[in-house]
Amino acid sequence: xxxxxxxxxxxxxxxxxxxxxxxxxxxxxxxxxxxxxxxxxxxxxxxxxxxxxxxxxxxxxxxxxxxxxxxxxxxxxxxxxxxxxxxxxxxxxxxxxxxxxxxxxxxxxxxxxxxxxxxxxxxxxxxxxxxxxxxxxxxxxxxxxxxxxxxxxxxxxxxxxxxxxxxxxxxxxxxxxxxxxxxxxxxxxxxxxxxxxxxxxxxxxxxxxxxxxxxxxxxxxxxxxxxxxxxxxxxxxxxxxxxxxxxxxxxxxxxxxxxxxxx
Amino acid sequence: xxxxxxxxxxxxxxxxxxxxxxxxxxxxxxxxxxxxxxxxxxxxxxxxxxxxxxxxxxxxxxxxxxxxxxxxxxxxxxxxxxxxxxxxxxxxxxxxxxxxxxxxxxxxxxxxxxxxxxxxxxxxxxxxxxxxxxxxxxxxxxxxxxxxxxxxxxxxxxxxxxxxxxxxxxxxxxxxxxxxxxxxxxxxxxxxxxxxxxxxxxxxxxxxxxxxxxxxxxxxxxxxxxxxxxxxxxxxxxxxxxxxxxxxxxxx
Numbered sequence: 001x002x003x004x005x006x007x008x009x010x011x012x013x014x015x016x017x018x019x020x021x022x023x024x025x026x027x028x029x030x031x032x033x034x035x036x037x038x039x040x041x042x043x044x045x046x047x048x049x050x051x052x053x054x055x056x057x058x059x060x061x062x063x064x065x066x067x068x069x070x071x072x073x074x075x076x077x078x079x080x081x082x083x084x085x086x087x088x089x090x091x092x093x094x095x096x097x098x099x100x101x102x103x104x105x106x107x108x109x110x111x112x113x114x115x116x117x118x119x120x121x122x123x124x125x126x127x128x129x130x131x132x133x134x135x136x137x138x139x140x141x142x143x144x145x146x147x148x149x150x151x152x153x154x155x156x157x158x159x160x161x162x163x164x165x166x167x168x169x170x171x172x173x174x175x176x177x178x179x180x181x182x183x184x185x186x187x188x189x190x191x192x193x194x195x196x197x198x199x200x201x202x203x204x205x206x207x208x209x210x211x212x213x214x215x216x217x218x219x220x221x222x223x224x225x226x227x228x229x230x231x232x233x234x235x236x237x238x239x240x241x242x243x244x245x246x247x248x249x250x251x252x253x254x255x256x257x258x259x260x261x262x263x
Numbered sequence: 264x265x266x267x268x269x270x271x272x273x274x275x276x277x278x279x280x281x282x283x284x285x286x287x288x289x290x291x292x293x294x295x296x297x298x299x300x301x302x303x304x305x306x307x308x309x310x311x312x313x314x315x316x317x318x319x320x321x322x323x324x325x326x327x328x329x330x331x332x333x334x335x336x337x338x339x340x341x342x343x344x345x346x347x348x349x350x351x352x353x354x355x356x357x358x359x360x361x362x363x364x365x366x367x368x369x370x371x372x373x374x375x376x377x378x379x380x381x382x383x384x385x386x387x388x389x390x391x392x393x394x395x396x397x398x399x400x401x402x403x404x405x406x407x408x409x410x411x412x413x414x415x416x417x418x419x420x421x422x423x424x425x426x427x428x429x430x431x432x433x434x435x436x437x438x439x440x441x442x443x444x445x446x447x448x449x450x451x452x453x454x455x456x457x458x459x460x461x462x463x464x465x466x467x468x469x470x471x472x473x474x475x476x477x478x479x480x481x482x483x484x485x486x487x488x489x490x491x492x493x494x495x496x497x498x499x500x501x502x503x504x505x506x507x508x509x510x511x512x513x514x515x
Binding site for chain 2: 074077078079091092093094096098100102103104113114116117118119145147165171
């Protein structure tokens with residue numbers, strides 16, 4: 001099974017030293033509201049959204065399209081300010097839904113972008129990014145431009161780029177939504193293993209309930225727009241999880257029920 | 264890109280032109296292509312000596328336009344208040360009939376500074392400013408957000424993300440600048456009372472009714488502009504190969 005193949009690569013790869021992270025790193029979003037001025041008047045994106053992530057916890061946020069999930073991540077990353085409510089978060093780096101790799105850079109330089117925009121020299125950024133490529137299944141593609149990579153590889157480069165930003169909180173915005181089903185399953189297994197060896201506080205936004213249950217410690221379900229948390233489901237299951245495990249299936253059904261989708 | 268269809272179309276056009284003149288069209292003042300070609304050959308030293316100052320002015324003018332245009336576009340992009348102040352003026356300036364602008368500019372800069380250079384630069388400069396500004400503004404806002412979540416400073420995000428992404432737009436502006444620089448050179452020469460250059464040679468050839476030679480001058484100037492255009496495209500392909508690489512194709 002391809003997912004397990006990817007998993008084996010991860011286990012055999014050398015573990016790297018723990019990285020310097022900026023502070024302990026939890027996330028606290030307290031009754032936050034955010035409204036945008038749209039073409040047809042005001043569009044409330046979030047209304048009284050509350051979310052907490054303990055340091056090291058993986059929290060998945062699921063909800064219908066347009067429920068303000070991306071807004072939530074941008075608030076956590078400090079790219080927007082809430083109209084009301086309170087946000088307290090350790091420094092967070094974004095991983096966008098589209099890979100947004102720079103088409104003129106090779107894999108190594110794309111992975112090191114976070115370092116470059118902070119003023120690290122090219123050679124130092126490459127030195128720091130290079131040991132990760134093998135672990136991320138990208139060895140031999142150091143100089144390959146994004147156009148030469150598969151969709152799964154591009155998402156791995158994109159994730160590595162966010163990881164190398166060196167922030168304790170990762171804000172992942174539907175990272176695998178654009179991938180085909182097989183690649184997505186591989187990437188979910190792969191991400192699970194990366195996060196085991198490289199623990200971070202993760203807020204994972206997704207519309208894929210199954211992905212949420214497989215990866216997260218806790219699943220927060222959001223309402224339709226204006227979004228707010230309507231349920232928090234603890235996922236106390238051993239890893240790695242399989243989508244066919246009865247417990248996984250049961251939790252998935254529960255989350256879908258909260259979302260109002262008939263099972 | 265295969266040039267054969269274009270060359271074939273050109274041959275057909277030249278053949279039709281030749282035939283048209285041979286059959287009595289052109290009222291005796293439209294020279295057939297072979298007469299133009301023979302004028303290029305027999306007047307080659309005259310054409311060459313007048314081509315050099317014009318080509319020099321064009322190249323220098325484009326260079327000045329590129330430097331000033333890029334500097335202005337980048338400043339306007341980085342300083343929103345400057346952009347708000349100048350962008351409408353830059354757009355409005357494109358409505359100025361440049362043909363009429365050349366004589367007063369030559370009059371103004373006629374002393375000391377090389378006047379042709381100013382006219383060419385002024386004419387070429389707007390396309391570079393506008394296309395560069397638009398290309399910078401068109402950079403994916405999500406990319407900027409991402410870089411900001413990495414704590415990128417404004418200038419470093421500009422250097423590592425925005426400017427490289429805008430380079431194809433800069434080249435587009437430069438290509439337009441090249442295309443209009445020939446017009447600028449001829450206008451400037453005809454307005455400035457200079458006694459060298461293709462624009463000047465055209466004036467005197469026309470007044471002496473050396474019609475094949477005027478067509479020869481048009482041909483030489485067009486070929487030079489085309490050559491510049493091709494050189495610029497080649498430079499673009501060389502420096503921005505990523506902008507041409509088809510997605511998903513793995514190079515051998």
